Amino acid sequence: MFSRNARGLLDFLMAALCLWTAYHHTPAGALVRRGAAWAFHTRSTARPLLAYYDGVSSSGVTTSALVPESPLVRPIAEVGPLAYGTHLALRGLQPKAQRPALALAAELGVSSEALLDEAQGPVAARKLLEALSGDFPSEEARLTAVFAGRIPARYALDRVSAEGGALTLERISRQLPPGFEDATVAAAQALALTTAFGLAWPVPESTPITSPFGYRIHPTLGTRKMHTGVDLSVPQGTEVHVVDDGIVRRASEDSVNGRVLIIDHGRGVSTAYCHNSELLVKVGQHVKRGEIIAHSGNTGRSTGPHVHYQLELSSQPVDPLRFHAGPHAVASDSHL
Template identity: 75%
Template sequence: MFSRNARGLLDFSLVLLCVWTAWHHTPAGALVRRTAAWAFGGRSTARPVLAYYKGVSGSGVSAPALAPVAPPLRPFNDSEALAYGTHLALKGLSPAARAPALELAEELGVAPASLLDEARGPSAARRLHEALAESFPQEESRLTAVFAGRVPARYAVERVAAEGGTPNLERLARQLPPGFEDSTVAAAQALALATAFGLAWPVPEHTPVTSPFGYRLHPVLGTRKLHTGVDLSVRVGTEVHAVSDATVRRASEDGVNGRVLILDHGRGVTTAYCHNSELLVRPGQRVTRGELIARSGNTGRSTGPHLHYQLELSSQPVDPLRFRPRSNSVVDGSAR
């Protein structure tokens, strides 16, 4: 089919492609790049080797590890949620990766150390966003400026605009120079955290939590397993509402989750609603915050009527109670 010369050229091209892939997208390539950077005193853009095996960020910090230690005292507005998410993402970065943000803070008159302080961090991050708002009016371009610095962010915004695209994090990340991988991951984490802080609750606020997030003795299997959501004690037929605008990614039934819905809220945030008696939406459908999406039940692997509500950031489950204002939380000691 091909001449000998053409086959030789094709084979050579495939070899080059394999070498490039191994260099940039395998643990071995990452290890070699890190070692070479250390040996010659340069800086490597390779992800940590463990990032190839685990769901971790470029800075080696998983999304669940960035969740707040305690839930907020009151509901956040959009700017407060973004500031708190920025503070948490900064704390998760290595000292080298957070350097651009701290330098920018000092330049704009915000004490760099306050950004990492548990008590002052959210308000300091909010002042940083306010100082950048005129130059970077869109949230995602502003986050890029916070984590990567103003000059790289401005360049990325201008390049995206020249191509006629919307300056979202994905497009901006492609336009940043090499070496800003941790910055773009942290910006995405901050945006996901901010989105999680803005979620509503799927059932009435006073509903007791009968089984919280975390490891427990499974009530059916009798083994110690991670409970990846919270169980909310509601009667069969209780209305279940979307906690924010979303696209329905799954509306199906299985032997474990029963009748289950999964909603995609964008920005790496999804929520799941399990054990329902009735599903009222279909895959691909757009739903709005507060919209009736299901009626609770006792389907699947369940010991009694309840709703299992699950929150995931970057495909990793986190405790939804950490993002819910304390004044709204009701916890019951019994398990489901």
């Protein structure tokens, strides 16, 4: 079909396209661009590495410590969502990646041992964040200072401020020198955890939980399957409230979830509400915390009226009860 010269040209163009894609849209390309910017003293256009993944990941970050123990050692209201999120994100770092935060804590008179301790950690994290609040007023800047160090964070913040616009974590991380990828990932995880700890509850706090998060014997299939949320037993037509500000990403119906809503709360946090009888919001709509978004029902694969409430961090379902302290009773009957 093509002459030898034409095929050679097409091969060359395809190879050039592959190289361009790798350079601009992969972690390896980001490292090359950051390294070149450092060598030639120019500004890097590479995104932070976490932006190349579905969720956040890094060689210096582990996930085992990111989901809190149940029950929480201290009430969330006692120390605040940001302190809890910072503490857990710090515990999720490898020892080498923890060094900037521990050095900063020592500099500001906060015990590094307490900062990593399960019982004392949230309170120590709050003290550290309070000590930084004067120089770093936004949560994004403060967390960058915790995980990257005060001097790199100050430099990055000044660069972003000079450009104007919002002080987002992504913009701040772009201005950090090479080698701070772990700090950026940890700060992003702390923000996600902070958002999760600040969520409300979609129905009254006293609502019984008929099926908790985790593996269970499926009520109709009879096999052991992962239950990715909690089932809240409420009568048909009960008002379902959104747990925080967000944007409706899905408002549809299928044979399994019934009438379902998925709300994006930003910072890698989303919530889902399944088996509703009526949806009151549409895709793309901005919703406010506490707003009525649906009426509960028994649609889809369900054995009785209830709300299946699901919380996801970086597209991974987690137990909502790990992030919410309330008088939740567990009933003996099980819904889907």
